[in-house]
Amino acid sequence: MQARSFTIAIWLLATGSVSAETIRWGFSPSDPAPYVVMQGNELGPSITRSLGERVASRLDMQIDFVEVPNNRIDRALRGGRIDLTCNTLPAWHKTPEVLRWSKPLYRDADVLVSRTKQHPLARLADLRGMRVGTAHDQHHTHELAQAFRDGTLQRLNVRDAPTRLRMVEHDRLDASVERRYAVEYYLRHNPESPLTMSSWTFAELPMRCAAEQNHRTTGRRSVRVLNGLAGKHWMREMFADFGITMRD
Numbered sequence: 001m002q003a004r005s006f007t008i009a010i011w012l013l014a015t016g017s018v019s020a021e022t023i024r025w026g027f028s029p030s031d032p033a034p035y036v037v038m039q040g041n042e043l044g045p046s047i048t049r050s051l052g053e054r055v056a057s058r059l060d061m062q063i064d065f066v067e068v069p070n071n072r073i074d075r076a077l078r079g080g081r082i083d084l085t086c087n088t089l090p091a092w093h094k095t096p097e098v099l100r101w102s103k104p105l106y107r108d109a110d111v112l113v114s115r116t117k118q119h120p121l122a123r124l125a126d127l128r129g130m131r132v133g134t135a136h137d138q139h140h141t142h143e144l145a146q147a148f149r150d151g152t153l154q155r156l157n158v159r160d161a162p163t164r165l166r167m168v169e170h171d172r173l174d175a176s177v178e179r180r181y182a183v184e185y186y187l188r189h190n191p192e193s194p195l196t197m198s199s200w201t202f203a204e205l206p207m208r209c210a211a212e213q214n215h216r217t218t219g220r221r222s223v224r225v226l227n228g229l230a231g232k233h234w235m236r237e238m239f240a241d242f243g244i245t246m247r248d
Contacts, residue, residue: 021061021062022061022062022063022064023052023055023056023059023061023062023063023064023083023084023218023222024064024066024081024082024083024218025048025052025063025064025065025066025082025083025084025085025086025222026066026067026068026073026076026077026081026082026083026084026085027043027048027065027066027067027068027085027086027087028067028068028069028070028073028085028087029067029069030069030070030135030137030159030160031048031087032160032161032162032178032179032182032185033046033161033162033182033185033186034046034047034181034182034185034239034242034244035047035048035087035179035181035182036048037049043065043067046242047087047238047239047242048065048086048087049065050238050241051086051105051226051229051238052065052086054229054234054238055222055225055226055229058225058228059221059222059225061218066081066082068081068082068085069137070137071137073085073088073093074093074094074095077099077210077211077212078098078212078214080212080214080215080216082212083211083212083216083218083219083222084209084210084211084212084218084219084222084223085209085210086102086105086207086208086209086210086226087207087209088207088208088209088210089139089205089206089207089208090208090210091139092139093210096210098213098214099210099211099212099213100210100211100212100213100219100220100223101208101209101210101211101223102208102209102210102211102223102226102227102230103208103226103227103230103231104206104207104208104230105207105208105209105226105229105230105235106206106207106235106239106246107204107205107206107207107246107247107248108179108180108181108205108207109179109180109201109202109203109204109205110140110141110177110178110179110180110201110202110203110205111177111178111179111180111183111197111198111200111201111202112127112175112176112177112178112197112198112200112202113165113168113175113176113177113178113183113195113196113197113198114168114174114175114195114196114198115168115169115171115194115195115196116194116195116196117194118174118175121175121198122200123200124143124144124147124202127147127152127153127174127175128152128153129152129153129154130153130154130174130175131154131156131172131173131174131175132148132153132154132155132156132173132174132175132176132177133156133157133158133164133167133168133173133175133176133177134148134155134156134157134158134164134176134177135157135158135159135160135161135164136157136159138177140177140202140203141202141203143202144177144202156173158173158176161176161178161179161182161186162186164176164178165178165183165186165193165195168195169193169194169195177202178197179205180197180201181239181244183195183197184197184243184244185242185243185244188243209222209223209226211223
């Protein structure tokens with residue numbers, strides 16, 4: 001009997017059943033800093049890492065950060081490759097109703113970035129004919145997406161926010177659409193930058209986390225912890241660690 005028990009234990013290890021003690025936390029490598037900061041092939045200090053490690057600590061679990069491109073997030077959740085992902089919204093998913101959603105954890109926004117010496121851009125109509133940078137998998141409001149489709153704006157897809165912002169600085173783009181906290185983080189680390197951020201927004205983004213519900217309970221348990229963190233002072237402290245003042 002002891003030999004049989006030992007054999008079963010070895011089989012469980014080999015089949016990965018002990019992975020139930022690990023949260024598989026999906027993230028998109030195209031999310032800008034401070035949400036995602038890559039150090040080589042590893043996720044470095046970032047909002048994603050801080051949030052994931054806090055949840056894992058509360059659940060007394062290990063955590064594995066799994067890199068998944070935005071266009072494969074839904075498949076990774078449905079297939080159980082990841083337990084959850086954050087920094088997202090229901091409207092960005094094909095079947096949001098099958099996912100377990102957290103409360104909004106923080107509010108970001110899509111803003112316009114241009115050069116300080118440029119003529120002030122007070123509304124979307126002021127951008128007519130301009131070269132506007134964005135990412136190919138970035139979600140936009142209907143109005144902005146329509147302006148790209150009908151050619152009112154010249155859309156240039158650039159893979160990451162730092163590259164887009166440098167292109168605006170060097171007049172290779174007239175403007176770019178970015179996340180507000182990402183711009184604040186960039187300007188904090190590049191104080192000589194000639195960039196300015198619009199006071200108006202394309203869209204307010206109450207960011208949430210989404211968990212799969214069909215394969216394991218890990219995602220749902222993580223969402224319960226995240227709901228407990230929503231609105232707490234710790235969230236503000238987490239952003240403050242990256243030089244960002246969280247907005248209500």
